[in-house]
Amino acid sequence: MLPKIDPTTTKSWARLLELSTQKFNIQDSINSERIKKYTFDFGDFHFDFSKNMVSDEVLKNLIHLAEECQVNDATKSMFNGEQINETEDRAVHHIALRERSKPEVRKELEKTKVFTEKLHNGEWRGFSGKKITDVVNIGIGGSDLGPKMVSYALRPFWKDITPHFISNVDAAQQVEILDDLNPETTLFIIASKTFTTQETLTNAFSAREWFLTKGGNEQTISKHFVAVSTNESAVNDFGISSENMFEFWDWVGGRYSLWSAIGLSIACAVGFKQFEELLDGAKEMDDHFHTTEPSKNLPTLSALIGVWYNNFLEYDSLAILPYDHRLRYLPSYLQQVDMESNGKYIDRSGKKANYQTGPIIWGEPGTNGQHAFYQLIHQGTKVIPCEFIAVSKPAHNHQDHHEKLLANFFAQSEALLTGKTREQVISEIGNQADELVISSKVFEGNRPSTSILFKELNPFNLGKLIAFYEHKVFVQGVIWNIFSFDQWGVELGKQLSKPILREIKEQTEGKHDSSTQSLMRKFYDMRK
Numbered sequence: 001m002l003p004k005i006d007p008t009t010t011k012s013w014a015r016l017l018e019l020s021t022q023k024f025n026i027q028d029s030i031n032s033e034r035i036k037k038y039t040f041d042f043g044d045f046h047f048d049f050s051k052n053m054v055s056d057e058v059l060k061n062l063i064h065l066a067e068e069c070q071v072n073d074a075t076k077s078m079f080n081g082e083q084i085n086e087t088e089d090r091a092v093h094h095i096a097l098r099e100r101s102k103p104e105v106r107k108e109l110e111k112t113k114v115f116t117e118k119l120h121n122g123e124w125r126g127f128s129g130k131k132i133t134d135v136v137n138i139g140i141g142g143s144d145l146g147p148k149m150v151s152y153a154l155r156p157f158w159k160d161i162t163p164h165f166i167s168n169v170d171a172a173q174q175v176e177i178l179d180d181l182n183p184e185t186t187l188f189i190i191a192s193k194t195f196t197t198q199e200t201l202t203n204a205f206s207a208r209e210w211f212l213t214k215g216g217n218e219q220t221i222s223k224h225f226v227a228v229s230t231n232e233s234a235v236n237d238f239g240i241s242s243e244n245m246f247e248f249w250d251w252v253g254g255r256y257s258l259w260s261a262i263g264l265s266i267a268c269a270v271g272f273k274q275f276e277e278l279l280d281g282a283k284e285m286d287d288h289f290h291t292t293e294p295s296k297n298l299p300t301l302s303a304l305i306g307v308w309y310n311n312f313l314e315y316d317s318l319a320i321l322p323y324d325h326r327l328r329y330l331p332s333y334l335q336q337v338d339m340e341s342n343g344k345y346i347d348r349s350g351k352k353a354n355y356q357t358g359p360i361i362w363g364e365p366g367t368n369g370q371h372a373f374y375q376l377i378h379q380g381t382k383v384i385p386c387e388f389i390a391v392s393k394p395a396h397n398h399q400d401h402h403e404k405l406l407a408n409f410f411a412q413s414e415a416l417l418t419g420k421t422r423e424q425v426i427s428e429i430g431n432q433a434d435e436l437v438i439s440s441k442v443f444e445g446n447r448p449s450t451s452i453l454f455k456e457l458n459p460f461n462l463g464k465l466i467a468f469y470e471h472k473v474f475v476q477g478v479i480w481n482i483f484s485f486d487q488w489g490v491e492l493g494k495q496l497s498k499p500i501l502r503e504i505k506e507q508t509e510g511k512h513d514s515s516t517q518s519l520m521r522k523f524y525d526m527r528k
Protein backbone atom coordinates (compact mmCIF):
# COMPACT_ATOMS: atom_id res chain seq x y z
CA MET A 1 0.00 0.00 0.00
CA LEU A 2 1.17 3.49 -0.75
CA PRO A 3 0.80 6.26 1.81
CA LYS A 4 -2.14 8.61 1.30
CA ILE A 5 -0.70 11.99 2.17
CA ASP A 6 -1.99 15.23 0.71
CA PRO A 7 1.32 16.96 -0.08
CA THR A 8 -0.19 20.40 0.47
CA THR A 9 -0.69 19.58 4.16
CA THR A 10 3.01 19.05 4.80
CA LYS A 11 5.30 21.59 6.49
CA SER A 12 7.72 21.56 3.60
CA TRP A 13 4.95 22.44 1.13
CA ALA A 14 4.10 25.54 3.15
CA ARG A 15 7.75 26.52 3.35
CA LEU A 16 8.24 25.95 -0.39
CA LEU A 17 5.25 28.19 -1.09
CA GLU A 18 6.99 30.96 0.86
CA LEU A 19 10.24 30.35 -0.98
CA SER A 20 8.50 30.48 -4.34
CA THR A 21 7.86 34.21 -3.88
CA GLN A 22 11.59 34.94 -3.68
CA LYS A 23 13.50 35.76 -6.86
CA PHE A 24 16.40 33.50 -7.67
CA ASN A 25 19.10 34.24 -10.19
CA ILE A 26 20.61 31.01 -11.42
CA GLN A 27 23.63 32.60 -13.05
CA ASP A 28 24.59 34.55 -9.93
CA SER A 29 24.42 31.41 -7.86
CA ILE A 30 26.78 29.40 -10.04
CA ASN A 31 30.19 28.81 -8.51
CA SER A 32 32.41 25.80 -7.98
CA GLU A 33 30.50 24.78 -4.88
CA ARG A 34 27.20 24.72 -6.75
CA ILE A 35 28.76 22.72 -9.57
CA LYS A 36 30.00 20.22 -7.00
CA LYS A 37 26.63 19.95 -5.32
CA TYR A 38 24.41 19.88 -8.43
CA THR A 39 26.40 17.75 -10.87
CA PHE A 40 26.86 14.00 -10.67
CA ASP A 41 28.95 11.38 -12.41
CA PHE A 42 27.47 7.93 -12.58
CA GLY A 43 29.30 5.42 -14.76
CA ASP A 44 29.36 6.84 -18.28
CA PHE A 45 26.86 9.55 -17.35
CA HIS A 46 27.19 13.13 -16.25
CA PHE A 47 24.02 14.74 -14.86
CA ASP A 48 24.12 18.51 -14.54
CA PHE A 49 21.33 20.08 -12.50
CA SER A 50 23.29 23.28 -11.80
CA LYS A 51 21.35 25.42 -14.28
CA ASN A 52 18.05 24.90 -12.51
CA MET A 53 16.04 27.54 -10.69
CA VAL A 54 16.72 25.88 -7.36
CA SER A 55 18.48 27.36 -4.35
CA ASP A 56 20.04 25.23 -1.62
CA GLU A 57 17.19 26.21 0.67
CA VAL A 58 14.62 25.10 -1.92
CA LEU A 59 16.42 21.82 -2.46
CA LYS A 60 16.57 21.17 1.28
CA ASN A 61 12.81 21.63 1.54
CA LEU A 62 12.10 19.54 -1.53
CA ILE A 63 14.05 16.70 0.04
CA HIS A 64 12.06 17.25 3.19
CA LEU A 65 8.88 17.06 1.10
CA ALA A 66 9.97 13.67 -0.27
CA GLU A 67 10.49 12.50 3.30
CA GLU A 68 7.15 13.83 4.50
CA CYS A 69 5.42 12.13 1.57
CA GLN A 70 7.21 8.88 2.46
CA VAL A 71 8.84 8.37 -0.91
CA ASN A 72 11.28 6.00 0.70
CA ASP A 73 8.59 3.62 1.96
CA ALA A 74 6.77 3.81 -1.36
CA THR A 75 10.00 2.89 -3.15
CA LYS A 76 10.43 -0.11 -0.89
CA SER A 77 6.87 -1.19 -1.69
CA MET A 78 7.56 -1.04 -5.41
CA PHE A 79 10.83 -2.92 -5.10
CA ASN A 80 9.05 -5.58 -3.04
CA GLY A 81 6.51 -5.98 -5.82
CA GLU A 82 3.59 -4.97 -3.63
CA GLN A 83 0.03 -4.41 -4.83
CA ILE A 84 0.53 -0.66 -5.25
CA ASN A 85 -1.65 -0.36 -8.35
CA GLU A 86 -4.73 -0.27 -6.15
CA THR A 87 -7.38 0.76 -8.65
CA GLU A 88 -6.54 -2.18 -10.88
CA ASP A 89 -5.74 -4.38 -7.92
CA ARG A 90 -2.34 -5.29 -9.29
CA ALA A 91 1.23 -5.47 -8.13
CA VAL A 92 3.85 -3.27 -9.78
CA HIS A 93 7.09 -5.11 -10.35
CA HIS A 94 8.74 -4.22 -13.66
CA ILE A 95 11.93 -4.01 -11.64
CA ALA A 96 11.86 -7.82 -11.41
CA LEU A 97 12.35 -7.95 -15.19
CA ARG A 98 15.73 -6.30 -14.74
CA GLU A 99 16.54 -8.12 -11.55
CA ARG A 100 15.83 -11.49 -13.18
CA SER A 101 15.50 -13.67 -10.11
CA LYS A 102 11.88 -14.76 -10.64
CA PRO A 103 11.84 -18.17 -12.35
CA GLU A 104 9.06 -17.15 -14.77
CA VAL A 105 11.10 -14.12 -15.88
CA ARG A 106 14.14 -16.30 -16.52
CA LYS A 107 12.04 -18.84 -18.40
CA GLU A 108 10.65 -16.25 -20.82
CA LEU A 109 14.09 -14.72 -21.29
CA GLU A 110 15.42 -18.12 -22.21
CA LYS A 111 12.59 -18.54 -24.71
CA THR A 112 13.44 -15.13 -26.19
CA LYS A 113 17.09 -16.10 -26.39
CA VAL A 114 16.41 -19.37 -28.18
CA PHE A 115 13.95 -17.72 -30.56
CA THR A 116 16.15 -14.77 -31.52
CA GLU A 117 19.17 -17.02 -31.96
CA LYS A 118 17.18 -19.26 -34.29
CA LEU A 119 16.15 -16.22 -36.31
CA HIS A 120 19.68 -14.95 -36.56
CA ASN A 121 21.36 -18.26 -37.35
CA GLY A 122 18.72 -19.13 -39.92
CA GLU A 123 17.31 -22.14 -38.10
CA TRP A 124 13.89 -20.42 -38.15
CA ARG A 125 12.95 -19.75 -41.74
CA GLY A 126 9.97 -18.46 -43.66
CA PHE A 127 7.57 -20.64 -45.69
CA SER A 128 9.76 -20.72 -48.79
CA GLY A 129 12.88 -21.64 -46.86
CA LYS A 130 14.39 -18.16 -46.83
CA LYS A 131 15.89 -16.49 -43.74
CA ILE A 132 13.78 -13.90 -41.94
CA THR A 133 15.05 -10.42 -42.78
CA ASP A 134 12.26 -8.19 -41.42
CA VAL A 135 10.35 -8.22 -38.17
CA VAL A 136 7.15 -6.20 -37.89
CA ASN A 137 5.97 -5.36 -34.39
CA ILE A 138 2.23 -4.75 -34.35
CA GLY A 139 1.26 -3.02 -31.12
CA ILE A 140 0.32 0.36 -29.72
CA GLY A 141 1.05 2.46 -26.62
CA GLY A 142 3.39 0.57 -24.35
CA SER A 143 3.49 -2.31 -26.82
CA ASP A 144 4.96 0.01 -29.44
CA LEU A 145 6.58 3.17 -28.09
CA GLY A 146 9.23 1.52 -25.91
CA PRO A 147 10.35 -1.13 -28.42
CA LYS A 148 10.34 1.44 -31.22
CA MET A 149 12.28 4.07 -29.29
CA VAL A 150 14.89 1.54 -28.12
CA SER A 151 15.25 -0.15 -31.51
CA TYR A 152 15.96 3.13 -33.28
CA ALA A 153 18.22 4.34 -30.47
CA LEU A 154 20.30 1.20 -31.01
CA ARG A 155 20.34 1.39 -34.80
CA PRO A 156 24.13 0.86 -35.02
CA PHE A 157 23.69 -2.46 -33.18
CA TRP A 158 21.20 -3.93 -35.64
CA LYS A 159 22.21 -7.30 -36.96
CA ASP A 160 20.71 -8.76 -40.11
CA ILE A 161 17.04 -8.19 -39.24
CA THR A 162 15.27 -4.88 -39.75
CA PRO A 163 12.53 -3.99 -37.27
CA HIS A 164 9.36 -2.17 -38.31
CA PHE A 165 6.53 -0.84 -36.18
CA ILE A 166 2.86 -0.68 -37.03
CA SER A 167 0.66 0.96 -34.41
CA ASN A 168 -1.98 3.22 -35.92
CA VAL A 169 -5.38 1.83 -36.88
CA ASP A 170 -5.02 4.11 -39.89
CA ALA A 171 -4.15 1.57 -42.60
CA ALA A 172 -1.97 4.15 -44.30
CA GLN A 173 0.82 3.19 -41.92
CA GLN A 174 0.45 -0.53 -42.52
CA VAL A 175 0.26 -0.10 -46.31
CA GLU A 176 3.38 2.07 -46.30
CA ILE A 177 5.37 -0.52 -44.38
CA LEU A 178 4.07 -3.72 -45.94
CA ASP A 179 4.40 -2.42 -49.50
CA ASP A 180 8.17 -2.69 -49.13
CA LEU A 181 8.24 -6.12 -47.50
CA ASN A 182 8.40 -9.66 -48.79
CA PRO A 183 6.05 -12.10 -47.01
CA GLU A 184 8.55 -14.94 -47.43
CA THR A 185 11.08 -13.19 -45.20
CA THR A 186 8.79 -11.23 -42.85
CA LEU A 187 7.88 -12.19 -39.32
CA PHE A 188 5.06 -10.46 -37.43
CA ILE A 189 5.10 -9.99 -33.67
CA ILE A 190 1.61 -9.23 -32.39
CA ALA A 191 2.35 -7.38 -29.17
CA SER A 192 -0.53 -6.62 -26.85
CA LYS A 193 -0.74 -7.02 -23.11
CA THR A 194 -4.50 -7.51 -23.18
CA PHE A 195 -4.80 -8.80 -26.74
CA THR A 196 -8.08 -6.91 -27.01
CA THR A 197 -6.78 -3.56 -28.27
CA GLN A 198 -8.77 -2.47 -31.32
CA GLU A 199 -5.87 -0.99 -33.26
CA THR A 200 -3.57 -3.94 -32.72
CA LEU A 201 -6.12 -6.62 -33.53
CA THR A 202 -7.31 -4.78 -36.63
CA ASN A 203 -3.73 -4.47 -37.84
CA ALA A 204 -2.99 -8.09 -36.93
CA PHE A 205 -5.96 -9.38 -38.95
CA SER A 206 -4.96 -7.22 -41.93
CA ALA A 207 -1.36 -8.41 -41.72
CA ARG A 208 -2.58 -12.01 -41.74
CA GLU A 209 -4.73 -11.24 -44.74
CA TRP A 210 -1.73 -9.66 -46.48
CA PHE A 211 0.34 -12.75 -45.73
CA LEU A 212 -2.34 -15.12 -47.03
CA THR A 213 -2.86 -13.20 -50.24
CA LYS A 214 0.86 -12.86 -50.94
CA GLY A 215 1.77 -16.52 -51.04
CA GLY A 216 1.45 -17.69 -47.46
CA ASN A 217 -1.15 -20.20 -46.30
CA GLU A 218 -2.84 -21.34 -43.09
CA GLN A 219 -0.22 -24.08 -42.53
CA THR A 220 2.69 -21.63 -42.69
CA ILE A 221 1.21 -18.88 -40.53
CA SER A 222 3.08 -20.31 -37.55
CA LYS A 223 6.41 -19.52 -39.23
CA HIS A 224 5.45 -15.88 -39.65
CA PHE A 225 3.29 -14.89 -36.68
CA VAL A 226 4.20 -14.89 -33.01
CA ALA A 227 2.50 -13.07 -30.14
CA VAL A 228 3.49 -11.36 -26.91
CA SER A 229 0.73 -11.07 -24.37
CA THR A 230 -0.64 -11.83 -20.91
CA ASN A 231 -3.81 -13.25 -22.48
CA GLU A 232 -3.13 -16.76 -23.73
CA SER A 233 -6.69 -17.66 -24.71
CA ALA A 234 -7.12 -14.54 -26.87
CA VAL A 235 -3.80 -15.30 -28.55
CA ASN A 236 -4.97 -18.85 -29.28
CA ASP A 237 -8.31 -17.53 -30.57
CA PHE A 238 -6.44 -15.35 -33.02
CA GLY A 239 -4.76 -18.48 -34.34
CA ILE A 240 -1.36 -18.31 -32.69
CA SER A 241 -0.45 -21.39 -30.65
CA SER A 242 0.90 -21.11 -27.10
CA GLU A 243 4.23 -22.38 -28.39
CA ASN A 244 4.54 -19.21 -30.48
CA MET A 245 3.45 -16.98 -27.65
CA PHE A 246 5.79 -15.07 -25.35
CA GLU A 247 4.29 -14.40 -22.00
CA PHE A 248 4.40 -11.57 -19.51
CA TRP A 249 2.34 -10.76 -16.46
CA ASP A 250 -0.19 -8.31 -15.12
CA TRP A 251 2.38 -6.93 -12.66
CA VAL A 252 4.11 -5.33 -15.66
CA GLY A 253 2.38 -2.10 -16.70
CA GLY A 254 2.10 -1.54 -20.47
CA ARG A 255 4.33 1.55 -20.47
CA TYR A 256 6.89 -0.29 -18.31
CA SER A 257 6.92 -3.42 -20.44
CA LEU A 258 9.77 -2.99 -22.92
CA TRP A 259 11.91 -5.02 -20.49
CA SER A 260 9.59 -8.01 -20.83
CA ALA A 261 8.89 -10.09 -23.93
CA ILE A 262 7.29 -6.91 -25.31
CA GLY A 263 10.92 -6.09 -26.09
CA LEU A 264 11.10 -9.08 -28.46
CA SER A 265 11.41 -6.82 -31.51
CA ILE A 266 14.41 -5.14 -29.83
CA ALA A 267 16.06 -8.52 -29.24
CA CYS A 268 15.35 -9.48 -32.86
CA ALA A 269 17.00 -6.30 -34.09
CA VAL A 270 20.07 -6.11 -31.86
CA GLY A 271 20.42 -9.68 -30.61
CA PHE A 272 19.74 -11.20 -27.22
CA LYS A 273 23.09 -10.28 -25.68
CA GLN A 274 22.47 -6.58 -26.29
CA PHE A 275 18.93 -6.93 -24.93
CA GLU A 276 20.38 -8.33 -21.72
CA GLU A 277 22.77 -5.38 -21.52
CA LEU A 278 19.78 -3.07 -21.72
CA LEU A 279 18.36 -4.88 -18.68
CA ASP A 280 21.74 -4.67 -16.91
CA GLY A 281 21.84 -0.91 -17.42
CA ALA A 282 18.34 -0.48 -16.03
CA LYS A 283 19.28 -2.70 -13.09
CA GLU A 284 22.20 -0.41 -12.28
CA MET A 285 19.83 2.58 -12.18
CA ASP A 286 17.38 0.55 -10.06
CA ASP A 287 20.12 -0.18 -7.51
CA HIS A 288 21.16 3.45 -7.47
CA PHE A 289 17.59 4.64 -7.00
CA HIS A 290 16.84 2.06 -4.33
CA THR A 291 19.89 2.66 -2.18
CA THR A 292 20.98 6.29 -2.60
CA GLU A 293 20.03 9.10 -0.24
CA PRO A 294 17.76 11.76 -1.80
CA SER A 295 20.42 14.49 -2.10
CA LYS A 296 22.46 12.25 -4.44
CA ASN A 297 19.65 10.21 -5.92
CA LEU A 298 19.37 11.13 -9.61
CA PRO A 299 15.74 10.18 -10.34
CA THR A 300 14.66 11.70 -7.01
CA LEU A 301 16.50 14.97 -7.60
CA SER A 302 15.08 15.27 -11.09
CA ALA A 303 11.59 14.52 -9.74
CA LEU A 304 11.90 17.10 -6.99
CA ILE A 305 13.06 19.81 -9.35
CA GLY A 306 10.06 18.96 -11.53
CA VAL A 307 7.70 19.26 -8.56
CA TRP A 308 9.19 22.64 -7.72
CA TYR A 309 8.56 23.90 -11.24
CA ASN A 310 5.13 22.36 -11.63
CA ASN A 311 3.64 23.18 -8.25
CA PHE A 312 5.45 26.25 -7.01
CA LEU A 313 6.77 28.18 -10.02
CA GLU A 314 3.87 27.14 -12.27
CA TYR A 315 6.04 26.01 -15.15
CA ASP A 316 3.66 23.45 -16.54
CA SER A 317 5.62 21.67 -19.24
CA LEU A 318 8.94 19.98 -19.74
CA ALA A 319 10.82 19.88 -23.04
CA ILE A 320 12.86 16.74 -23.74
CA LEU A 321 15.56 17.73 -26.20
CA PRO A 322 17.85 14.91 -27.28
CA TYR A 323 20.87 16.10 -29.26
CA ASP A 324 21.10 12.74 -30.95
CA HIS A 325 19.07 11.60 -33.91
CA ARG A 326 18.98 8.04 -32.57
CA LEU A 327 16.95 9.30 -29.59
CA ARG A 328 14.31 10.93 -31.79
CA TYR A 329 11.51 8.80 -30.35
CA LEU A 330 12.48 9.48 -26.74
CA PRO A 331 10.06 12.44 -26.33
CA SER A 332 7.05 10.46 -27.55
CA TYR A 333 8.05 7.45 -25.48
CA LEU A 334 8.36 9.66 -22.38
CA GLN A 335 5.02 11.25 -23.11
CA GLN A 336 3.37 7.93 -22.37
CA VAL A 337 5.59 7.07 -19.40
CA ASP A 338 5.01 10.44 -17.79
CA MET A 339 1.61 11.71 -18.94
CA GLU A 340 -0.23 8.39 -18.79
CA SER A 341 1.25 7.76 -15.34
CA ASN A 342 0.77 11.13 -13.71
CA GLY A 343 -1.95 12.90 -15.70
CA LYS A 344 -4.58 12.42 -12.99
CA TYR A 345 -6.75 14.62 -10.80
CA ILE A 346 -8.07 12.00 -8.41
CA ASP A 347 -5.74 11.44 -5.48
CA ARG A 348 -5.04 8.22 -3.62
CA SER A 349 -7.88 8.92 -1.23
CA GLY A 350 -10.33 9.40 -4.10
CA LYS A 351 -10.51 13.18 -3.67
CA LYS A 352 -9.94 15.72 -6.40
CA ALA A 353 -6.40 17.09 -6.10
CA ASN A 354 -6.34 20.86 -5.56
CA TYR A 355 -2.81 21.19 -6.93
CA GLN A 356 -1.10 20.40 -10.21
CA THR A 357 -0.07 16.84 -11.08
CA GLY A 358 1.69 15.58 -14.23
CA PRO A 359 3.33 18.15 -16.52
CA ILE A 360 3.03 18.33 -20.30
CA ILE A 361 5.93 16.48 -21.88
CA TRP A 362 7.02 17.40 -25.35
CA GLY A 363 10.13 17.76 -27.45
CA GLU A 364 12.05 17.10 -30.61
CA PRO A 365 15.63 16.25 -31.32
CA GLY A 366 18.13 19.09 -31.42
CA THR A 367 19.04 20.80 -33.65
CA ASN A 368 15.70 20.56 -35.50
CA GLY A 369 13.78 22.09 -32.61
CA GLN A 370 16.08 25.11 -32.60
CA HIS A 371 14.70 26.12 -35.98
CA ALA A 372 11.10 25.61 -34.93
CA PHE A 373 10.07 26.26 -31.33
CA TYR A 374 13.17 27.44 -29.45
CA GLN A 375 12.10 31.04 -30.09
CA LEU A 376 9.37 30.54 -27.48
CA ILE A 377 11.75 28.79 -25.10
CA HIS A 378 14.17 31.74 -25.23
CA GLN A 379 11.85 34.71 -25.43
CA GLY A 380 8.30 33.46 -24.90
CA THR A 381 6.14 34.56 -21.99
CA LYS A 382 6.14 31.01 -20.66
CA VAL A 383 9.10 29.46 -18.91
CA ILE A 384 9.82 25.96 -20.23
CA PRO A 385 12.26 23.87 -18.23
CA CYS A 386 14.42 21.99 -20.73
CA GLU A 387 16.19 18.67 -20.53
CA PHE A 388 19.14 18.56 -22.92
CA ILE A 389 20.54 15.10 -23.63
CA ALA A 390 23.71 14.40 -25.62
CA VAL A 391 26.12 11.58 -26.31
CA SER A 392 29.86 12.31 -26.37
CA LYS A 393 30.94 9.71 -28.90
CA PRO A 394 28.85 9.27 -32.03
CA ALA A 395 28.45 5.94 -33.79
CA HIS A 396 29.51 7.47 -37.11
CA ASN A 397 32.80 9.01 -38.13
CA HIS A 398 31.60 12.42 -39.28
CA GLN A 399 33.43 14.28 -36.57
CA ASP A 400 32.61 17.71 -37.93
CA HIS A 401 28.85 17.02 -37.74
CA HIS A 402 29.13 15.75 -34.20
CA GLU A 403 31.18 18.71 -33.04
CA LYS A 404 28.60 21.07 -34.50
CA LEU A 405 25.78 19.12 -32.86
CA LEU A 406 27.48 19.26 -29.48
CA ALA A 407 28.37 22.93 -29.89
CA ASN A 408 24.64 23.57 -30.22
CA PHE A 409 23.89 21.38 -27.21
CA PHE A 410 26.22 23.46 -25.02
CA ALA A 411 25.23 26.79 -26.55
CA GLN A 412 21.50 26.41 -25.99
CA SER A 413 21.65 25.82 -22.24
CA GLU A 414 24.27 28.57 -21.96
CA ALA A 415 22.02 30.98 -23.86
CA LEU A 416 19.04 30.12 -21.67
CA LEU A 417 21.10 30.72 -18.57
CA THR A 418 23.02 33.85 -19.46
CA GLY A 419 20.68 35.55 -21.91
CA LYS A 420 21.84 38.78 -23.57
CA THR A 421 21.65 42.19 -21.95
CA ARG A 422 20.65 45.48 -23.54
CA GLU A 423 24.26 46.63 -23.21
CA GLN A 424 25.48 43.60 -25.11
CA VAL A 425 22.93 44.19 -27.85
CA ILE A 426 23.99 47.84 -28.16
CA SER A 427 27.64 46.89 -28.29
CA GLU A 428 26.82 44.55 -31.16
CA ILE A 429 24.54 46.75 -33.25
CA GLY A 430 25.40 50.25 -32.04
CA ASN A 431 23.26 52.68 -30.05
CA GLN A 432 21.89 54.30 -33.18
CA ALA A 433 19.79 51.21 -33.75
CA ASP A 434 16.03 51.34 -33.53
CA GLU A 435 14.78 50.96 -29.94
CA LEU A 436 12.31 48.28 -31.00
CA VAL A 437 15.09 46.23 -32.56
CA ILE A 438 17.26 46.62 -29.47
CA SER A 439 14.50 45.38 -27.14
CA SER A 440 13.65 42.51 -29.46
CA LYS A 441 17.23 41.31 -29.40
CA VAL A 442 17.50 41.20 -25.61
CA PHE A 443 17.29 37.77 -23.91
CA GLU A 444 16.36 37.89 -20.24
CA GLY A 445 18.13 34.62 -19.56
CA ASN A 446 17.77 32.92 -16.18
CA ARG A 447 15.80 30.12 -17.85
CA PRO A 448 16.24 26.67 -16.33
CA SER A 449 17.64 23.52 -17.85
CA THR A 450 19.17 20.17 -16.97
CA SER A 451 21.90 18.60 -19.10
CA ILE A 452 22.52 14.89 -19.35
CA LEU A 453 25.71 13.95 -21.14
CA PHE A 454 26.96 10.41 -21.55
CA LYS A 455 29.78 8.65 -23.29
CA GLU A 456 28.16 6.25 -25.70
CA LEU A 457 24.67 5.31 -26.72
CA ASN A 458 24.89 1.58 -26.13
CA PRO A 459 22.25 -0.81 -24.71
CA PHE A 460 23.62 -0.57 -21.17
CA ASN A 461 23.55 3.22 -21.05
CA LEU A 462 20.16 3.38 -22.72
CA GLY A 463 18.71 1.00 -20.12
CA LYS A 464 20.08 3.25 -17.43
CA LEU A 465 18.63 6.39 -18.99
CA ILE A 466 15.15 4.90 -19.39
CA ALA A 467 15.08 3.59 -15.81
CA PHE A 468 16.12 7.06 -14.65
CA TYR A 469 12.96 8.50 -16.19
CA GLU A 470 10.73 5.68 -14.93
CA HIS A 471 11.82 6.28 -11.35
CA LYS A 472 11.57 10.03 -11.68
CA VAL A 473 7.92 9.66 -12.72
CA PHE A 474 7.35 7.26 -9.84
CA VAL A 475 8.69 9.70 -7.23
CA GLN A 476 6.53 12.50 -8.59
CA GLY A 477 3.43 10.30 -8.52
CA VAL A 478 4.10 9.39 -4.89
CA ILE A 479 4.45 13.06 -3.94
CA TRP A 480 1.33 14.06 -5.87
CA ASN A 481 -0.57 11.34 -4.01
CA ILE A 482 -1.93 9.76 -7.17
CA PHE A 483 -1.88 6.25 -8.57
CA SER A 484 0.77 6.28 -11.30
CA PHE A 485 0.20 2.77 -12.59
CA ASP A 486 -3.39 2.86 -13.82
CA GLN A 487 -4.73 4.72 -16.88
CA TRP A 488 -8.51 4.99 -16.59
CA GLY A 489 -8.41 8.24 -18.51
CA VAL A 490 -7.91 6.43 -21.79
CA GLU A 491 -11.10 4.40 -21.46
CA LEU A 492 -13.95 6.81 -22.15
CA GLY A 493 -12.90 7.61 -25.70
CA LYS A 494 -12.52 3.89 -26.46
CA GLN A 495 -15.94 3.19 -24.98
CA LEU A 496 -17.70 5.92 -26.95
CA SER A 497 -16.03 4.88 -30.20
CA LYS A 498 -17.81 1.50 -30.15
CA PRO A 499 -21.41 2.67 -30.71
CA ILE A 500 -20.14 5.36 -33.08
CA LEU A 501 -18.38 2.72 -35.18
CA ARG A 502 -21.59 0.71 -35.30
CA GLU A 503 -23.50 3.80 -36.44
CA ILE A 504 -20.91 4.59 -39.12
CA LYS A 505 -21.07 1.06 -40.47
CA GLU A 506 -24.88 0.99 -40.40
CA GLN A 507 -25.21 4.61 -41.56
CA THR A 508 -27.48 5.36 -38.64
CA GLU A 509 -27.67 8.15 -36.13
CA GLY A 510 -27.35 7.41 -32.44
CA LYS A 511 -27.92 9.71 -29.52
CA HIS A 512 -25.08 12.20 -29.13
CA ASP A 513 -24.60 15.77 -28.04
CA SER A 514 -25.65 18.04 -30.88
CA SER A 515 -22.11 19.17 -31.69
CA THR A 516 -20.91 15.59 -32.23
CA GLN A 517 -24.09 14.80 -34.11
CA SER A 518 -23.62 17.69 -36.52
CA LEU A 519 -19.97 16.73 -37.05
CA MET A 520 -20.94 13.16 -37.89
CA ARG A 521 -23.60 14.37 -40.30
CA LYS A 522 -20.94 16.42 -42.08
CA PHE A 523 -18.85 13.28 -42.41
CA TYR A 524 -21.79 11.31 -43.86
CA ASP A 525 -22.33 14.13 -46.37
CA MET A 526 -18.70 14.41 -47.32
CA ARG A 527 -18.08 10.76 -47.92
CA LYS A 528 -21.01 10.41 -50.33
Ligand SMILES: O=P(O)(O)OC[C@H]1O[C@H](O)[C@H](O)[C@@H](O)[C@@H]1O
Pocket: 139, 140, 141, 142, 143, 191, 192, 193, 194, 195, 196, 197, 200, 254, 255, 340, 487, 490
Ligand atom coordinates in the same frame (compact mmCIF):
# COMPACT_ATOMS: atom_id res chain seq x y z
O1 LIG B 1 -0.68 -3.79 -24.90
P1 LIG B 1 -2.14 -3.50 -25.05
O2 LIG B 1 -2.99 -4.27 -24.11
O3 LIG B 1 -2.57 -3.70 -26.49
O4 LIG B 1 -2.35 -1.99 -24.70
C1 LIG B 1 -1.81 -0.95 -25.44
C2 LIG B 1 -2.01 0.38 -24.77
O5 LIG B 1 -3.39 0.68 -24.76
C3 LIG B 1 -4.04 1.25 -23.68
O6 LIG B 1 -5.04 2.10 -24.16
C4 LIG B 1 -3.24 1.92 -22.61
O7 LIG B 1 -3.54 3.27 -22.50
C5 LIG B 1 -1.76 1.77 -22.76
O8 LIG B 1 -1.18 1.85 -21.49
C6 LIG B 1 -1.38 0.47 -23.41
O9 LIG B 1 0.03 0.39 -23.48
